[in-house]
Amino acid sequence: MTGNCLIAQSGGPTAVINNSLYGIIEESLQSPQIQKVYGARRGVYGLLNQDYIDLGQLSKPQLEMLRMTPGAALGSWRYKLSTHEIEIIVAHMQANDIRYFYYIGGNGSMHVAHLIHQAAQKKGYELNVIGVPKTVDNDLTQTDHSPGFGSAAKFLATSILDMSMDIMSLPKSNRITIVETMGRNTGWLAASCALGMQQETGIPLLIYIPESPFCEEKFLRDVQKKYEQHGSALVIVSEGIRDGAGRLIADSALVRDAVGRPQLGGVAGYLKDVITTQGAGLSARYILPSIWQRSGMMFSSGVDVEEAYLAGKHACYHAKQGINGAMVTLQRKKRPFYAVEYGSVPLKEVAGKEKLFPLEWYDADSHFVKAEFFDYIYPLIQGEVSIPMKNGLPAYQYFIS
Amino acid sequence: MTGNCLIAQSGGPTAVINNSLYGIIEESLQSPQIQKVYGARRGVYGLLNQDYIDLGQLSKPQLEMLRMTPGAALGSWRYKLSTHEIEIIVAHMQANDIRYFYYIGGNGSMHVAHLIHQAAQKKGYELNVIGVPKTVDNDLTQTDHSPGFGSAAKFLATSILDMSMDIMSLPKSNRITIVETMGRNTGWLAASCALGMQQETGIPLLIYIPESPFCEEKFLRDVQKKYEQHGSALVIVSEGIRDGAGRLIADSALVRDAVGRPQLGGVAGYLKDVITTQGAGLSARYILPSIWQRSGMMFSSGVDVEEAYLAGKHACYHAKQGINGAMVTLQRKKRPFYAVEYGSVPLKEVAGKEKLFPLEWYDADSHFVKAEFFDYIYPLIQGEVSIPMKNGLPAYQYFIS
Structure with missing residues (x-):
């Protein structure tokens, strides 16, 4: 389907959230069926007020700086939408020929994405909605883990x-x-x-x-x-x-x-x-x-940075394959080597749900974790990133909003 | 003067305190007039209980790991000494033929070093006492700034x-x-x-x-x-x-x-x-x-790491030149380029004294600092260090106490 795409970031930011943004932008700019690549400023605020910016105008160096910049570069917002407001958001999208909508966020955001998906369907407006997981809390279900954690x-x-x-x-x-x-x-x-x-x-x-x-x-x-x-x-x-x-x-x-x-x-x-x-x-x-x-970039895990980026890329791959109303998932492959595959799951299956820490990985008597948790987490913290520095401090020079 | 040397660390540790320790050990091991290089475990505790360890037994790789390890590797202690205990400390030193004593610490520690210096003089025991500045608070007087800050x-x-x-x-x-x-x-x-x-x-x-x-x-x-x-x-x-x-x-x-x-x-x-x-x-x-x-090694300033090391080296140079009862100072040279010279000041001039933040660098109305402070501090935070990593975390493998 030919048309424009729109990306928004939601909820509390993470150190690596802009890597997902970068992945979506990069892949969208290379897709002939996607004409304009827009970003909604300040999450829900931008969606509601049609405050879109043209991300295709950014230079390659500007885009690359996103990868080493913590915080939500498009800006975020905490706000509870009404049914009427969801309809307004979809109407704005239709008016701007948005055919691909990417929402980077946690379980609350996946609920909003699901509502937008439903509203578009009800209206008969063809819109591909894909959620990209993001949370330091690691509480999104149906995915082995979430970028940011x-x-x-x-x-x-x-x-x-x-x-x-x-x-x-x-x-x-x-x-x-x-x-x-x-x-x-x-x-x-x-x-x-x-x-x-x-x-x-x-x-x-x-x-x-x-x-x-x-x-x-x-x-x-x-x-x-x-x-x-x-x-x-x-x-x-x-x-x-x-x-x-x-x-x-x-x-x-x-x-x-x-x-x-x-x-x-x-x-x-x-x-x-x-x-x-x-x-x-x-x-x-x-x-x-x-x-x-959630904002300390100097400690970010190389694996996490790369997975956040690839989760963004796969959101585009999925959308172009016609997957709709779904969130990108990270599925850990079998041992001996750590690797993930990027799948998808219907938004309604993750919306508003929480993945708790497994009690079988926790010893409630000694108040410590068990070996299974170390097996789970060690691969996720591997690798370091080198941040560009300026006058002795990180050079986060680029910020959209 | 030929004899043994003894090093102790005192007060709250810093990210770079072990660089001063390394500097003293390295220089002492290269000095023919110095026979054994001892470290006092846990600061004052080791001095009081004659708990010395032979640092000459450490391998070169073990010593080098000190440079990237935060916290006081010899251990530290908070304890108020009596006059009698100062005498015990000097007696222990005499019994072990300690002729060079290096104390890495802040203004309270410089007071203790001064008391030890006086007690040795009173006793007629020839002992070179040199203090090495260390404080994140930057409150030591007579020095442009202190390693750790x-x-x-x-x-x-x-x-x-x-x-x-x-x-x-x-x-x-x-x-x-x-x-x-x-x-x-x-x-x-x-x-x-x-x-x-x-x-x-x-x-x-x-x-x-x-x-x-x-x-x-x-x-x-x-x-x-x-x-x-x-x-x-x-x-x-x-x-x-x-x-x-x-x-x-x-x-x-x-x-x-x-x-x-x-x-x-x-x-x-x-x-x-x-x-x-x-x-x-x-x-x-x-x-x-x-x-x-005060313990986050990943952020340590390259300039600070190097100056902490050189302050340790200069403590030895000073002692070998016969300087006694003094603290190493860092004196900033004139512009345009940042550089320091390592001088010395009598311990009694820094003991227990505090260098306050200059009020002329502070705007009490806007509650912000003035440009002079930026000129002062920028050179001190320059440069990054690369920490050896192991399984995704800093590899602080070596610790003496």
């Missing part, structure tokens, strides 16, 4: 290793170190921190994930035991850990100060207080990498 | 740049991002974050340092103004900011929860609450790099 995992594992070297330097300081990772509902990123044990620094790790109920009493006992055995401990906690009743632990941290103002703290701050006030003689500190864990 | 500055500036790319991706989220840096009394590291503005991301920065009194009302006004103008803002805050009466702002964060337990929070958490509860319609989040800012 490997780099965030490598970021966190490196931080754990670096900090372990520091903690080793000052032994028996009676201080417990807590690191809070992203992961509102899933423990993939918290679990990745286990990689930081690779060098056998001797600093014990306790990992808490949302999939396994959190018990404060056991937590305190575990921390004290590790401290007694090793003279130190690193606690990794996913932001979304919950108690046995499913209540977020972070919500318990909502306390009030002397004048009744709420003191909103994250779960790491709460656990720091638990240790300081109830852990016999122990003190604690915490590290919050927050949004840096 | 450039790498921590590069770490923080990179994080600000990366996070700015993320914040740009999701504009107008009404969320203010706060980053807390190290610096109990000095704002050098907080000020370094200004480098993250290099790429003109359009995300405004407000920087708060301990040297300039903090006013909560002005803070709220400034944040709101930046948000109105730019749709976002990054707040950089040194952990040690103080109000007009010299009280730590972080201390105000000491509130009590419903059952009267103290909730100990850092200043970033406190300012997040101030914005959330008093900033009209704004929310906030915060990033705490904590000890990672």
Whole structure:
């Protein structure tokens, strides 16, 4: 089918999201049936307001700079669309002869892509909708893993290793170190921190994930035991850990100060207080990498960068083959060597669904991951990238929005 | 003077502290007048307990691995020595025919080195004591800057740049991002974050340092103004900011929860609450790099790595020339090209003293640094290092203690 294509980025960005964008642009520009290659500025905002930019106008060097630039280069947006707005978006696409629509995002975005796909079909407008997986949380179903996860995992594992070297330097300081990772509902990123044990620094790790109920009493006992055995401990906690009743632990941290103002703290701050006030003689500190864990380009995994790019390329291949209303998937091939094949799955099968961390890969007693998880994750963090530098800092010179 | 030498590391480690250690070992092993090259394990602990290890036994590859390993490889300790313990330390040195003593540390450590120097003189024991500057805080006086600072500055500036790319991706989220840096009394590291503005991301920065009194009302006004103008803002805050009466702002964060337990929070958490509860319609989040800012080897500055090494080498040169009771200094040569000369200064002139961030380089109205600071800091963050990797993570294989 001949016509124009439109690309949008959605949700929280990652270090490698622009590699998928680059892959789609590159492949689309080489496709004779695709005339104009448009990008929607600021995700849903651009779709709704017909704020499209012509990506074919970018020079080759400008496009290539995308590959080493973190954050969503087209811009993103958090906004809940109404049915009417979905219809407006499709009408805009029809008015601009958009025949291929690529949406780079997570499970919420795949739901939106699915709605757009349905609205176009209902209207009888021929539109190929393809989703490209993107999430640091690795919670998209039907795909072995998602681009963005490997780099965030490598970021966190490196931080754990670096900090372990520091903690080793000052032994028996009676201080417990807590690191809070992203992961509102899933423990993939918290679990990745286990990689930081690779060098056998001797600093014990306790990992808490949302999939396994959190018990404060056991937590305190575990921390004290590790401290007694090793003279130190690193606690990794996913932001979304919950108690046995499913209540977020972070919500318990909502306390009030002397004048009744709420003191909103994250779960790491709460656990720091638990240790300081109830852990016999122990003190604690915490590290919050927050949004840096999804934007730190210097740590990005070579494998992840390449897979994000190829996921974008395959979105185009799929669309040109007539696949419609589907998300690109990464399917791991059998051992002995790591490799992926790029398949597809109907959007409705991934829309709004979450892939939890498998509890069979987690030991809820020792609060550590099992060997199967290491087999799963090691290939995803391999390889380094060389970032262009300028005056001692990364040269992220190019940004569309 | 012929005899043995002893090296110790002290205080909080840095990414490059082992380069100074390597420089001293390398030069000492090449010096005919030096017989054994010892390292004291765990700083003061090793000095007090005569826990010395023979560094001459290490292989060349083992030694070279020190250069790319963060954290104090000999180990460190935080402990306040009595006069009697200083005498014990000198007695141990005499018993082991230590004639050269190198102490790698900050202003507190230089005080200890000075006491050891005095105790040896009082006793009539011929001992050359040389201090090697080390601090991420850059607060040592009499030296243009200190090894360790450039790498921590590069770490923080990179994080600000990366996070700015993320914040740009999701504009107008009404969320203010706060980053807390190290610096109990000095704002050098907080000020370094200004480098993250290099790429003109359009995300405004407000920087708060301990040297300039903090006013909560002005803070709220400034944040709101930046948000109105730019749709976002990054707040950089040194952990040690103080109000007009010299009280730590972080201390105000000491509130009590419903059952009267103290909730100990850092200043970033406190300012997040101030914005959330008093900033009209704004929310906030915060990033705490904590000890990672001093242990992140991947960001270390090539200039800093080399200067840390050369500071170690010059400690030996100085000692062999008979300089005693002194600290190595880095003196910046005149423009146009950046270069340093390695001088020395009596330990008593740096012991326990602090170099504050110059207020003439800071605009207390706009809360930003002036051009003179950029001239000062840019040379210190130049150059990258290539870290040996193993299975996708840094290979810090070697650690003495």
